[in-house]
Amino acid sequence: MPELPEVAGLSAFLGTQLRGAVLTKIQIVSFAVLKTADPPYSVLEGRTITGVERRGKFIIVDAGGTYLAFHLAKAGWLRYTESPTHAQLSRGKGYIAARLEFTRAGPDAASGEAHLGIDLTEAGTKKSLALYVVRDPVEIPGIASLGPEPLSPSFDLDAFAGILSTSTQQIKGLLRNQGVIAGIGNAYSDEILHAARISPFAIAKSLGPDAVKVLYDSMHSVLGAAVAEAVGKAPNELKDAKRSTMRVHGRTGQPCPVCGDTVREVSFADRSLQYCPTCQTGGKILADRRTSRFLK
Incomplete structure (x- = not known):
């Protein structure tokens, strides 16, 4: 199970790769992974990523004031690629729970756009990986109930x-x-x-x-x-x-x-x-x- 250090590593990596990128497509593959309905996950498509942060074991992606948050649970993981396939996935099949696709401008006009992809995956039969789309991360019960961060200066x-x-x-x-x-x-x-x-x-x-x-x-x-x-x-x-x-x-x-x-x-x-x-x-x-x- 990913814990604070691994989630901190993932958050830092995604912040570096995704800040300024546009989320172009979301596929929800697993019926159980999406835990929210309002706002619909489709509102994230076309939005620019402005930041990524960690709270507890949650990763929170800020898409211009609407947030995509996920918790990898016991058997979940994240697969990142800079060569996404853009394939349409069959719902309810395989180990991929959700697929996110992004475009990011190149460093100069000649470079063109970079295409990035993230798969949220989960092994095993017990499906606990959770994805949320919210207007404020504290709307997520698991985040609202978190205790203090152990490495926070205020936690003396x-x-x-x-x-x-x-x-x-x-x-x-x-x-x-x-x-x-x-x-x-x-x-x-x-x-x-x-x-x-x-x-x-x-x-x-x-x-x-x-x-x-x-x-x-x-x-x-x-x-x-x-x-x-x-x-x-x-x-x-x-x-x-x-x-x-x-x-x-x-x-x-x-x-x-x-x-x-x-x-x-x-x-x-x-x-x-x-x-x-x-x-x-x-x-x-x-x-x-x-x-x-x-x-x-």
């Missing part, structure tokens, strides 16, 4: 400590809760907790001031490094860049790069978490919770 240690001090939630789930903190998902919560040497099952309000500071600093260092790695890369490079930076997430059975212990996994109904017993749980092996409702 005191604000973070205040959130943790009243929560009886396990810290892994709290970090992933988009209404509490925006943009962190399953992978980076594993990495942040490993860097902070905190159990994923620790109760948030049980953490003392020293642990809270270490966790806050780890959140900044892990996310900051990942954003720096992601920004400047094309979409087809971001997944490999993410995998290459992971210390525990997705590395079950491999040695912990810090202490050498074996990275362990706890499985749930639709996902898993990874952790190092020596670094995070005092050597304790956490019970498998495959049938648990935790983190749903």
